[in-house]
Amino acid sequence: MAYKIVASQCTNCTACEALCPNMAISEAKGTFVIDPDKCTECIGHFDDPQCVAICPVDNTCVIDSAYPRYQA
Amino acid sequence: MTEAAFPEGSSSQPAVDIGDVMQKLAEHKGCGTEGGSGKASCGSSAGPADMAPEIWEKVKNHPCYSEEAHHHYARMHVAVAPACNIQCNYCNRKYDCANESRPGVVSERLTPEQASKKVLAVASTIPQMTVLGIAGPGDPLANPQKTFETFRLISEVAPDIKLCLSTNGLALPDWVDEIAKYKVDHVTITINMIDPEIGQHIYPWVFWENKRLQGYEAAKILTERQLLGLEMLTERGILAKINSVMIPGINDKHLVEVNKAVKSRGAFLHNIMPLISAPEHGTVFGLNGQRGPTAQELKALQDECEGDMNMMRHCRQCRADAVGLLGEDRSAEFTTDKIMAMDVEYDAEGRKAYQQAVESERQAKVEAKQSELDGLEKAGDTKLLVAVATKGHGIINEHFGHAKEFQIYELSGKGAKFVGHRRVDLYCQGGYGEEDALDTVITAINDCHAVFVSKIGGCPKADLIEAGIEPVDQYAHEFIEQSALVWFKDYLAKVEAGEIVHVDRGDAAIRQGALLSQAS
Ligand code: SF4
Ligand code: SF4
Ligand code: SF4
Numbered sequence: 001m002a003y004k005i006v007a008s009q010c011t012n013c014t015a016c017e018a019l020c021p022n023m024a025i026s027e028a029k030g031t032f033v034i035d036p037d038k039c040t041e042c043i044g045h046f047d048d049p050q051c052v053a054i055c056p057v058d059n060t061c062v063i064d065s066a067y068p069r070y071q072a
Numbered sequence: 073m074t075e076a077a078f079p080e081g082s083s084s085q086p087a088v089d090i091g092d093v094m095q096k097l098a099e100h101k102g103c104g105t106e107g108g109s110g111k112a113s114c115g116s117s118a119g120p121a122d123m124a125p126e127i128w129e130k131v132k133n134h135p136c137y138s139e140e141a142h143h144h145y146a147r148m149h150v151a152v153a154p155a156c157n158i159q160c161n162y163c164n165r166k167y168d169c170a171n172e173s174r175p176g177v178v179s180e181r182l183t184p185e186q187a188s189k190k191v192l193a194v195a196s197t198i199p200q201m202t203v204l205g206i207a208g209p210g211d212p213l214a215n216p217q218k219t220f221e222t223f224r225l226i227s228e229v230a231p232d233i234k235l236c237l238s239t240n241g242l243a244l245p246d247w248v249d250e251i252a253k254y255k256v257d258h259v260t261i262t263i264n265m266i267d268p269e270i271g272q273h274i275y276p277w278v279f280w281e282n283k284r285l286q287g288y289e290a291a292k293i294l295t296e297r298q299l300l301g302l303e304m305l306t307e308r309g310i311l312a313k314i315n316s317v318m319i320p321g322i323n324d325k326h327l328v329e330v331n332k333a334v335k336s337r338g339a340f341l342h343n344i345m346p347l348i349s350a351p352e353h354g355t356v357f358g359l360n361g362q363r364g365p366t367a368q369e370l371k372a373l374q375d376e377c378e379g380d381m382n383m384m385r386h387c388r389q390c391r392a393d394a395v396g397l398l399g400e401d402r403s404a405e406f407t408t409d410k411i412m413a414m415d416v417e418y419d420a421e422g423r424k425a426y427q428q429a430v431e432s433e434r435q436a437k438v439e440a441k442q443s444e445l446d447g448l449e450k451a452g453d454t455k456l457l458v459a460v461a462t463k464g465h466g467i468i469n470e471h472f473g474h475a476k477e478f479q480i481y482e483l484s485g486k487g488a489k490f491v492g493h494r495r496v497d498l499y500c501q502g503g504y505g506e507e508d509a510l511d512t513v514i515t516a517i518n519d520c521h522a523v524f525v526s527k528i529g530g531c532p533k534a535d536l537i538e539a540g541i542e543p544v545d546q547y548a549h550e551f552i553e554q555s556a557l558v559w560f561k562d563y564l565a566k567v568e569a570g571e572i573v574h575v576d577r578g579d580a581a582i583r584q585g586a587l588l589s590q591a592s
Binding site: 052 | 154155156157159181209210214215279282283284
């Protein structure tokens with residue numbers, strides 16, 4: 001039920017952090033991470049996941065298949 | 073903010089009337105054509121004689137706006153704005169961007185508090201530091217809280233420092249009033265196109281109203297927002313400079329249209345910069361082999377746009393955390409650790425005294441240049457370029473072998489005009505293979521007839537002569553423009569006497585790029 005950030009790709013640009021409607025993103029140990037318990041895939045807020053839309057590096061904010069897809 | 077700090081924009085005085093400004097600028101007609109005021113170079117090198125006093129006040133100590141000031145005053149950027157809201161094909165956020173002032177990665181990301189401490193530390197160490205800019209590493213207006221908090225803190229402790237910011241323009245209309253509130257008097261907008269058909273080849277996407285837009289649609293929103301933002305700045309009397317990256321085959325011819333569009337909306341300066349692109353930068357343009365312009369192509373475009381507007385040719389495309397005179401980067405002296413350990417005392421009086429000394433120095437330089445304008449009629453249509461090794465202050469004061477860049481002046485019957493600079497340090501050799509240092513320099517200044525230095529060794533001297541570039545070291549520690557004109561008149565006399573034949577020189581490779589602190 002969540003997105004995750006591929007740490008090796010993240011530039012630490014902070015852009016996703018401010019856009020997340022659920023405050024699911026924060027900085028940790030030199031990269032940004034998504035709290036899977038808070039992430040709703042932006043469902044109910046926006047048509048597109050905001051972190052994916054703003055991230056300057058493609059395929060950095062990706063679906064974390066360890067979690068089932070979010071159900072609104 | 074005290075009144076004294078911003079006499080030109082303080083509330084007790086009317087804001088600058090932009091119509092009046094435009095009128096003055098039109099009268100000023102761009103560059104070095106009128107002999108009367110003694111100005112002979114570009115990028116608004118005009119002095120008080122032909123510029124509205126309130127505009128002169130704003131630009132005179134600004135290294136980016138005044139070609140002449142950039143010899144004397146320093147600027148610094150603080151990297152408080154990491155996020156960006158668009159993607160450019162010449163930028164790769166994983167690496168330092170070689171283009172404009174928006175490098176993808178800076179060594180350190182600062183909080184507004186750290187940034188303000190850094191500004192104080194630098195201002196106390198380098199009294200000629202008069203300008204603080206926020207340019208990235210992302211877009212300042214995509215990080216509005218951090219950007220404006222930084223401005224607020226700095227205007228409280230160091231009200232004499234001018235504030236500027238550099239933006240892609242997407243969010244600009246939303247923040248113009250805030251920009252006016254902090255008395256930010258210089259805003260740079262990067263405008264590479266006014267036609268979305270062209271824009272779609274430069275911008276893969278923009279983030280707009282919580283969506284990622286692509287292609288034509290993305291470029292259309294961007295250009296609309298940029299031009300609206302520019303108009304809003306003009307209405308409020310905030311000086312706007314436009315940066316454009318020249319991308320051969322994509323927007324090179326189109327930039328003439330851009331120039332007209334921004335001029336008609338009140339832009340004060342237009343700065344056309346060469347695309348810097350190499351595969352190792354990892355940018356779209358770097359990887360798809362998009363080339364940058366040659367020195368001649370760049371100059372031809374700048375000349376074409378110059379007609380009736382100030383062009384800026386001395387932009388160094390510095391990094392978002394650059395510190396120092398243009399072309400110099402002292403950021404390594406001011407890392408966060410060092411700053412936090414510094415005991416900073418802001419010496420407003422000392423800074424003022426220093427800046428007054430600089431004013432007299434500048435005056436002397438202008439007079440020196442003026443004194444050599446007589447007797448130039450002989451030049452006829454002869455025009456040539458010379459390279460100068462300088463560490464600043466408008467003086468020939470750098471060794472040939474130590475020079476990291478050369479300033480280029482055009483000499484003609486109208487005088488000496490600064491037309492650009494060429495980087496020759498290691499960083500800029502990327503993509504040029506295994507040439508040795510001397511070849512690098514020769515390629516970079518191949519379009520010049522002479523190179524002025526304070527000192528030069530025997531070997532490079534011989535090689536330069538062989539390449540057809542005359543090494544000139546007899547004007548060491550003298551004023552650049554004055555010396556160049558004395559040399560030029562001597563050159564013309566020799567041509568007239570039949571001692572030498574005047575031939576045109578070829579083109580040169582551009583090695584102008586972001587200055588990396590590692591490189592210095
Ligand atoms: S998908 Fe939406 S909710 Fe999830 S982390 Fe990204 S921005 Fe936040
Ligand atoms: S937007 Fe992408 S690169 Fe920037 S901090 Fe978030 S995950 Fe990292
Ligand atoms: S990037 Fe260009 S405009 Fe900005 S400070 Fe450097 S020289 Fe000036």
